[in-house]
Amino acid sequence: MSEAKVNGDLLREREKCNFDLKELTHFIDGGEEATRNRREVEEMVIHVKEIQDEVPEEYLSHKEQYENAVRKACVLIDILKEHALRHSSFDAYKPTNMYRVQSMVKQVSPFILHMGMFVPTIFGQASADQQAEWLPKALSLQIIGTYAQTELGHGTFLRGLETTATYDPTTEEFVLHSPTLTSYKWWPGGLGHTANHCIVVAQLYSKGVCHGIHPFLVQIRDSETHMPKPGIKVGEIGPKLGFQTANNGFLGFDHFRIPRQNMFMKNAQVLKDGTYVKSKSTKLTYGTMMLIRVMIVSDAAYEISRAVTIATRYSAVRHQSQPKPGQPEPQILDYVTQQHKLFIGIATSHALRITGSWLWETYSKVTHDLDAGKLDQLPELHALACCLKAISSRDASAIVEQCRLACGGHGYMASSNFPTIYGSITATVTYEGEFTVLLLQTARYLLKAWKSALEGKVMTPTVAFMVNYQKTKPLWKNTPEGIISGFKAVAAGKSKEAYDAVISYENNGKDYEDAWNLASVQLVNASEAYCRAIICEMFWSEVQRHSVTMSRNVAAVLQQLAELYLIYWTLEKSGDLFEYSCVSKEDLAVLRRRYGELLALIRPNAVALVDAFDLRDEILQSTLGSYDGRVYERLMEEALKSPLNKEPVNQSFHKYLKPFMQKSKL
Numbered sequence: 001m002s003e004a005k006v007n008g009d010l011l012r013e014r015e016k017c018n019f020d021l022k023e024l025t026h027f028i029d030g031g032e033e034a035t036r037n038r039r040e041v042e043e044m045v046i047h048v049k050e051i052q053d054e055v056p057e058e059y060l061s062h063k064e065q066y067e068n069a070v071r072k073a074c075v076l077i078d079i080l081k082e083h084a085l086r087h088s089s090f091d092a093y094k095p096t097n098m099y100r101v102q103s104m105v106k107q108v109s110p111f112i113l114h115m116g117m118f119v120p121t122i123f124g125q126a127s128a129d130q131q132a133e134w135l136p137k138a139l140s141l142q143i144i145g146t147y148a149q150t151e152l153g154h155g156t157f158l159r160g161l162e163t164t165a166t167y168d169p170t171t172e173e174f175v176l177h178s179p180t181l182t183s184y185k186w187w188p189g190g191l192g193h194t195a196n197h198c199i200v201v202a203q204l205y206s207k208g209v210c211h212g213i214h215p216f217l218v219q220i221r222d223s224e225t226h227m228p229k230p231g232i233k234v235g236e237i238g239p240k241l242g243f244q245t246a247n248n249g250f251l252g253f254d255h256f257r258i259p260r261q262n263m264f265m266k267n268a269q270v271l272k273d274g275t276y277v278k279s280k281s282t283k284l285t286y287g288t289m290m291l292i293r294v295m296i297v298s299d300a301a302y303e304i305s306r307a308v309t310i311a312t313r314y315s316a317v318r319h320q321s322q323p324k325p326g327q328p329e330p331q332i333l334d335y336v337t338q339q340h341k342l343f344i345g346i347a348t349s350h351a352l353r354i355t356g357s358w359l360w361e362t363y364s365k366v367t368h369d370l371d372a373g374k375l376d377q378l379p380e381l382h383a384l385a386c387c388l389k390a391i392s393s394r395d396a397s398a399i400v401e402q403c404r405l406a407c408g409g410h411g412y413m414a415s416s417n418f419p420t421i422y423g424s425i426t427a428t429v430t431y432e433g434e435f436t437v438l439l440l441q442t443a444r445y446l447l448k449a450w451k452s453a454l455e456g457k458v459m460t461p462t463v464a465f466m467v468n469y470q471k472t473k474p475l476w477k478n479t480p481e482g483i484i485s486g487f488k489a490v491a492a493g494k495s496k497e498a499y500d501a502v503i504s505y506e507n508n509g510k511d512y513e514d515a516w517n518l519a520s521v522q523l524v525n526a527s528e529a530y531c532r533a534i535i536c537e538m539f540w541s542e543v544q545r546h547s548v549t550m551s552r553n554v555a556a557v558l559q560q561l562a563e564l565y566l567i568y569w570t571l572e573k574s575g576d577l578f579e580y581s582c583v584s585k586e587d588l589a590v591l592r593r594r595y596g597e598l599l600a601l602i603r604p605n606a607v608a609l610v611d612a613f614d615l616r617d618e619i620l621q622s623t624l625g626s627y628d629g630r631v632y633e634r635l636m637e638e639a640l641k642s643p644l645n646k647e648p649v650n651q652s653f654h655k656y657l658k659p660f661m662q663k664s665k666l
């Protein structure tokens with residue numbers, strides 16, 4: 001990019017940068033080679049003309065948007081496949097690269113469930129024979145699939161799913177059936193008109209006994225004509241808040257038969273005669289959901305990085321108000337309230353990326369152990385994945401919205417790209433396990449942990465801190481370690497209170513389930529506090545660990561961001577900390593001052609910090625956030641693309657306005 005064309009404010013901001021920007025980018029990517037590989041994938045995709053839209057997608061009809069999305073998804077997959085073959089590597093398929101590549105086509109791919117859940121379920125739940133048969137077809141996209149679990153009547157309560165798969169030993173087939181309207185599958189991405197196969201989660205019946213929900217591979221459309229198979233009723237569910245092109249669909253079965261071999265057989269099995277062979281754990285069926293929950297943490301970090309890059313660059317370019325008479329209008333980035341809105345976004349993106357990587361490593365280790373029949377770490381992983389998915393997606397949605405608001409009126413334009421980013425991120429709060437529901441899952445684990453701590457049992461690492469907080473509040477220290485210890489005290493205190501509340505309701509005659517419901521606000525709060533303590537500790541300790549191998553100034557900016565994150569949440573949760581730790585009003589006053597100092601320290605590096613995310617314009621897709629800062633020119637260029645601006649007078653004037661105004665004259 002020629003520097004001459006770059007907005008002057010941004011040029012000056014970039015000159016202020018006091019750290020090695022490239023080094024930070026490499027750290028974010030996970031090394032210099034990872035940056036190189038990522039850029040190569042992006043470079044390859046960016047030059048493909050077919051994925052660029054002549055008309056902004058917002059002007060297309062719902063149907064046209066979908067058709068355009070299918071077209072682009074096919075082009076994109078071809079490029080990625082070719083890259084994978086050429087390099088004998090799956091760099092292009094790495095989730096972090098996929099997010100970016102996906103952003104270049106702006107709207108969600110109708111294949112998202114194929115790549116995101118269909119293929120991973122085959123990897124995770126199919127037997128070796130089934131994998132050998134299905135994987136080559138799925139990976140090469142000879143078949144396109146989705147993951148059909150949720151029904152009209154039930155998404156959260158999986159045991160309540162109504163679709164049945166009844167084994168018929170005479171033909172060695174399962175008969176899939178949707179007995180009610182509420183049993184219709186509802187929501188699966190790509191199900192409407194894209195997928196010809198899907199993984200259907202249904203209640204398995206054999207020899208008259210229900211064995212609970214199990215996954216089945218079902219071909220729903222003809223391979224040649226793409227017509228729905230007889231006995232299948234399938235369609236699209238219509239417009240939504242976002243995700244317009246994901247082609248979310250509905251699906252019903254009328255006694256639809258599939259071969260016995262189409263039940264996923266890695267865990268549980270049904271033998272030819274209908275004998276049911278149990279899985280080591282019924283929870284292994286939930287494996288793909290666990291995988292996606294883990295991935296959502298990094299996705300949240302990524303979406304925040306996009307939003308905060310747009311808002312920070314815009315805030316450097318935008319001038320508003322005149323606090324000092326006769327002086328030029330300041331950049332809005334110089335308002336401390338603006339820094340307060342944005343710098344927590346930069347910090348949170350790092351916090352969640354780092355926590356997401358740690359969760360991914362934990363997940364990989366535990367699933368490896370699961371394959372070897374070792375199940376003991378599954379509950380802790382489930383508890384972590386649930387709360388981290390819930391909190392990261394909710395924090396990310398709030399930050400994206402805050403970034404939009406920080407851009408004033410222009411943030412409301414579709415061309416800012418905030419509506420699309422928000423539409424995607426807010427969906428993650430609901431899908432793959434609803435926010436509150438997942439926090440309540442973590443709470444189950446916390447109550448058991450608290451009980452174990454009371455009984456003096458050996459504790460697993462992430463709840464071991466509970467032992468220290470059984471009786472006394474720890475002394476407060478105004479240091480990062482002191483703050484982390486304070487958050488652990490809050491998590492322990494809230495777990496204890498929730499535990500006591502459940503027991504107290506039970507002692508007063510309530511059964512366990514009602515006691516649980518009555519205590520559920522406290523339970524959710526305990527989970528949130530536990531999750532915050534984990535993110536704070538992970539962010540701070542990982543930055544400390546990496547600092548020794550970093551240049552001094554990169555380590556310094558990361559430490560500033562980590563400290564900012566800790567203090568931001570201390571001030572947000574001061575009420576909790578008063579209640580459960582020994583923090584004083586004076587301590588908080590010191591931290592408030594330090595928070596102000598940190599904003600000032602980060603301010604000169606703000607634009608460089610978002611530049612270090614290395615998000616190209618084609619990924620940001622924003623008139624407000626482009627690298628060159630030509631905000632006003634781009635807003636006008638985009639406005640001129642409106643089909644309404646193709647003619648000076650719209651026909652509605654002659655048809656409606658003119659007669660209407662003339663009538664008013666009489």
Ligand SMILES: CCCCCCCC/C=C\C/C=C/C(=O)SCCNC(=O)CCNC(=O)[C@H](O)C(C)(C)COP(=O)(O)OP(=O)(O)OC[C@H]1O[C@@H](n2cnc3c(N)ncnc32)[C@H](O)[C@@H]1OP(=O)(O)O
Pocket residue numbers: 094095098099112113115116117147149150155156157158159189283286287289290292295378379382431432433434437441444445
């Ligand atoms: C570049 C690639 C990017 C890919 C991204 C793709 C994204 C694509 C976009 C959108 C896709 C969206 C897809 C979907 O949404 S698919 C549908 C997802 N649905 C859900 O998540 C349903 C949520 N509900 C549940 O998970 C469960 O039913 C539950 C957690 C609410 C549990 O209900 P409950 O009735 O209590 O459970 P059970 O009796 O079944 O369990 C008892 C016991 O088991 C524990 N447990 C539950 N789940 C798990 C698990 N996954 N692993 C381990 N253990 C589990 C539960 O905690 C109980 O334990 P206990 O306390 O010891 O008794």
Ligand SMILES: Cc1cc2nc3c(=O)[nH]c(=O)nc-3n(C[C@H](O)[C@H](O)[C@H](O)COP(=O)(O)OP(=O)(O)OC[C@H]3O[C@@H](n4cnc5c(N)ncnc54)[C@H](O)[C@@H]3O)c2cc1C
Pocket residue numbers: 113147148149150153154155156157186187188189243248427430431432433434435436437440
């Ligand atoms: C964009 C998008 C894409 C999706 N893609 C897919 C897909 O590809 N495949 C698929 O199978 N599904 C998909 N889903 C469905 C999704 O997984 C479910 O919507 C989600 O799991 C929530 O379930 P629900 O809709 O039944 O919500 P509900 O459970 O009905 O939640 C409604 C409210 O009830 C509360 N609630 C429910 N149960 C409890 C409880 N036990 N305790 C306290 N409160 C409770 C919740 O907190 C929430 O406030 C998608 C959804 C969306 C929005």
